[in-house]
Amino acid sequence: MEQYTASNGVIIHEQDGHVSLRSKEGGVRVLVVGSDSFGTALKEYVNHVREEAICQRADEVQAKRDHELGRWRWLDSPYVVYAEDANTVTVVHEGAPDMHRIRRGESYLSDELEQFFRAGAAYFDAHPEPKPWHAAKPGEVWAIRIANTDREAAYRLVRFNDQAFFESTVEPTVQVSVNHTALASARRIWPEDAS
CATH class of the missing domain: 2.30.30 (SH3 type barrels.)
Incomplete structure (x- = not known):
């Protein structure tokens, strides 16, 4: 049995080829089952943490850039929203050269525009009409x-x-x-x- 405590307080524990993580709060998560060695499992954990950190940093950079450009991103979708005024937005599909202007309370006219209108409605839900x-x-x-x-x-x-x-x-x-x-x-x- 081997055990390592990471700098973030997570305890990496190996016993009988099973590697698990134990958080400071006591939660346990199996990370690797049947790894060749504790060192290999530790490398896999470090790579996993590194990938999560890179993704989190990319999301932070994207959010900052969106704010600078005055745009709002709808979930994890290719739709971004630019507010023209309190009641009108332009929804852009980043992966295709397509955009549509949406007004507060407007409903979509065709199935092909549904995602644009859903993105616009989500923006208006997140940004209520000023009183x-x-x-x-x-x-x-x-x-x-x-x-x-x-x-x-x-x-x-x-x-x-x-x-x-x-x-x-x-x-x-x-x-x-x-x-x-x-x-x-x-x-x-x-x-x-x-x-």
């Missing part, structure tokens, strides 16, 4: 209605640690994030609109 209160400024007072209620209440916008919250004008300990899904509607009541 008027997302542009609220500190100090403004908004009448807010919470989902499943009929009553509005006055809240003042405050910022704390780069986060925007609506704070109750009646009870300042009650706060709601401007991005909370429970916000059904809101309208600015102060300062009044000059128009």
Whole structure:
């Protein structure tokens, strides 16, 4: 029986030709069964870890490049999405010279366009339509209605640690994030609109 502890804390254990990995948390995973030697199994493990690290690094580089180019990638597919505005995107198939413009809420007209529309819909799901209160400024007072209620209440916008919250004008300990899904509607009541 041989045992080796890797620098990441994983224990590589060999007994009777079976090599297993044991994580710091105690999980066990069989890596190699019937390997010629512990050294061979260790090399296989190192190669496996190296390949995973290379793939992870490639994904990180791809994500950074996508962000720089203003594009969004749909899953592990060849479809990338470029936002034109909050309600319109262009979906590009990277492997073919094909692209389609998709508008929020639009459905596909033919089976051949289904994947383009699914990519566009996935983008819109990940990037909900901006609500008027997302542009609220500190100090403004908004009448807010919470989902499943009929009553509005006055809240003042405050910022704390780069986060925007609506704070109750009646009870300042009650706060709601401007991005909370429970916000059904809101309208600015102060300062009044000059128009």
